[in-house]
Amino acid sequence: MYPIYPMYPMTMLSNWQRLLALLLLLLLLGTAIGILYTGPTEWSLVQEGAIARLLGRSTSWNPLLDERLPRLIVLICSGASLTLSGIITQSLFQNPLASPMSLGLTAGSSLCVLPLFLFGHHLSFPMLIPITAFLGALGTLLLVYTLAQEKGHVQLSTLLLTGMALSTVLSAIQGTFFYALREEWSLMQLLTEWAAGSTLDRTWQHVHLQLPLTLVGLLGCWSERHALNLLAAGEEEAFYLGVDVQQVRWRLFLSVSLLVGGAMAGVGMIGFFSLILPHFVRRWMGNAHQLLLPAGFLLGATTLSALDLTLRVIPLHAFSIGTLSSLLGGFFFLFLLTEQRERDVAC
Amino acid sequence: MISSHSRALTYLAAIGFIFSWWAVTLSSLQRAETPAVAPICPTTFFTSSHPFPHPFPPFVRAKWHRALTGDLRAMMELLAEWQVEAQCLEAQGEMCKDIPPFPQTNFLRAQELARRLLAREKGMDIPTPPYQWQEDDGGTPLNSASPPQRFLPQTELAAAILLTLCPFKQIVGLPARMRTLPLFPPDMLAAVPYDIDRHYSESLVSLKPDVAFIAHYTQPSTLQTLRQQQITPFLITRLNSLEEILDTILKIGHVVGQGEKAELLTLFVQAGLSTLDRRLAAHAPFPATPQHHPLYLQAFSTLYAPTQRSLAGQLAHRLKINQALDEEAGSGWTIPLSKEHIQHLAPTWIVFSLRDPQKNLSPLRLHPLLKGTPAALTNQIFAVEEAFQDSPTHFLLLAYYDLVALILPQVFDVSDLSDVSDDNAI
Secondary structure, three states, X not given: OOOOOOOOOHHXXXXXXXXXXXXXXXXXXXXXXXXXXXXXXXXXXXXXXHHHHHOOOXXXXXXXXXXXXXXXXXXXXXXXXXHHHHHHHHHHHOOOOOOHXXXXXXXXXXXXXXXXXXXXXXXXXXXXXXXXXXXXXXXXXXXXXXXXXXXXXXXXXXXXXXXXXXXXXXXXXXXHHHHHOOOOHHHHHXXXXXXXXXXXXXXXXXXXXXXXXXXXXXXXXXXXXXXXXXXXXXXHHHHHOOOOHHHHHXXXXXXXXXXXXXXXXXXXXXOOOOOOHHXXXXXXXXXXXXXXXXXXXXXXXXXXXXXXXXXXXOOOOOOOHHHHHHHHHHHXXXXXXXXXXXXXXXX | OOOHHHHHHHHHHHHHHHHHHHHHHHHHHHHOOOOOOOOOOOOOOOOOOOOOOOXXXXXXXXXXXXXXXXXXXXXXXXXHHHHHHHHHHHHOOHHHOOOOOOOHHHHHHHHHHHHHHHHHHXXXXXXOOOOOOOEXXXXXXXXXXXXXXXXXXXXXXXXXXXXXXXXXXXXXXXXXXXXXXXXXXXXXXXXXXOEEXXXXXXXXXXXXXXXXXXXXXXXXXXXXXXXXXXXEEEEOOOOOOHHHHHHHHHHHHHHOOOHHHHHHHHHHHHHHHHHHHHHHHHHOOOOOOOOOOEEEEEEOOOEEEEOOOOHHHHHHHHOOOOHHHHHHOOOOOEEEEOHHHHHHHOOOEEEEEEOOHHHHHHHHHOOHHHOOOHHHHOOOEEEEEHHHHOOOOOOHHHHHHHHHHHHOHXXXXXXXXXXXXXXXXX
């Protein structure tokens, strides 16, 4: 049974919701400052170099302008994209376990990147990796949609099952490669690192690759916020209220693939955000998408940025941002479920 | 409901927006150049010619490689050359005072062993020492009624040592990956026809190996199968330093009844390392000045510097490379380096450990993380063959050779490409 939360119009945010939003905003600001400030180079040198660059007196590489700032933008875009894509997917399928992974987007993205590593193109053309990751996500969505079509229409249940089946097939193909190449230690290290996600050395190229995808994806999701509210009541009801269900669904999935593809291009594979963060957002904001989407943006951006800063300040070399987010998210989710169960029992 | 025309326009607008953004921004980023002015950085390591005129012929890698694959004559000749060189350099006094000398007794012992082994090869009746029973690295003694005769190496390390020490007919099979590595020439590898793979266990068992050399990562099911087929597993795990590798060579040598050859091989490796250190010291210290910051890197999804926990890191440390990273090493095997970190280190000389260095070095020279570093601006980025750098065997000597050859190309014959393997490491 999909949990039904009360729907609040925007003007009726409670005090604690406003406070939480403010706290998150402050946390995001603080984290952003931390990310821009933290690094091995002395701040005075960084500042000096940045000012010289901005005034046109220097063209040297500067850590603040050429690495930390692009990384911050990528983190904000990726965290927000993954969370929003999870919210949209769960809303469309009306299933709390749905995520872009269920549609095979991450598996398709990952499989498309694999040949680049296999043939050594990641050395010659490093920017091919994010481009291929995005194309893989988009291509997988198109394939899922094509396979799930029946007489020009797509049923949600069929879509979900097709996505899961395709995800299984793509993961199996990837697994076959991993097994066949298991003795190639260097390649295994490369693939393991890719699968774990990374925010190391994000540049303006990553920003410019991801940002337009994120902007179009966000706009696509935002423009359908009212349709999403209506779809929560059921497809038939939404149809009779004037929603072109097939078109809205297609546009939203396309937006999701742009968001996920952009995030894969920016940081690689990050678990937890698209599956678990939406649950936190719904508990916080309810089911109104005009609140859910901005809240998801804020929470996702803040969480990913905070995780990245944590890993830089506390050198936990055994963790990547992907593995840490999955681990923490899993524990939080278990806690949430336990608390929900106790609350239900108490009621 | 939106009409199909407006829908199409919306999609086109979105696609147009995305592609225009990419076209404008990515091409303008490509055009942006790093400053053409290189920082003040000497292009050679040696600021003055050394007063000692070097009388010795350049080293020939192919000969060293042949010796390491078990060529006794090559080993003997090289040992004799090194002994003479060591004596000449030590007579100079101050030059190599910081290099621990390789004892003359060890040189003499090595020559004695080489002569005994060559004489035995020619059929002369030279008595063999009694078989020495060994314990494996897990403390389990070798449990066999008689000295084992046939061997099954489950790991590349064991295979490399066996190929050097044993007659090929005693080796039942090789790990499949062994045939892709440039450690041994193809004709040597072809002499052992079987590849070790679980699907061929029947063929391998029919050849009746007595001992299987295993590692801590050998599959439990494989271990069980070996025991059921009366094949004694011999565990090798201690490979984390040069000393442990030399001990392992000796241990395996005694297990296969080639203790003398194993001892010769270990002495050869130690003498070779000492010779390389002495040659380097005889020219000039490396790094030459405090402004020189050499780095040893590995390329995966990002760039890494190996720590002293790994063998590559130990070799680098021996050459005083990666010194600036010593404090950050921690307990890991590698240190990931961000662009900021590399810019902060300002490396003046970089060597990569790569597979197929001749093919893979060129794109790394243009790696975005290295852009603007003194090493990139003065074209001081090099590569060595990963297979030797990562090999926890006697081929560590060639790994060290490759690094020293980059520092002192003038005393290494880099024109000699008639190597034992097709992939020249430099």
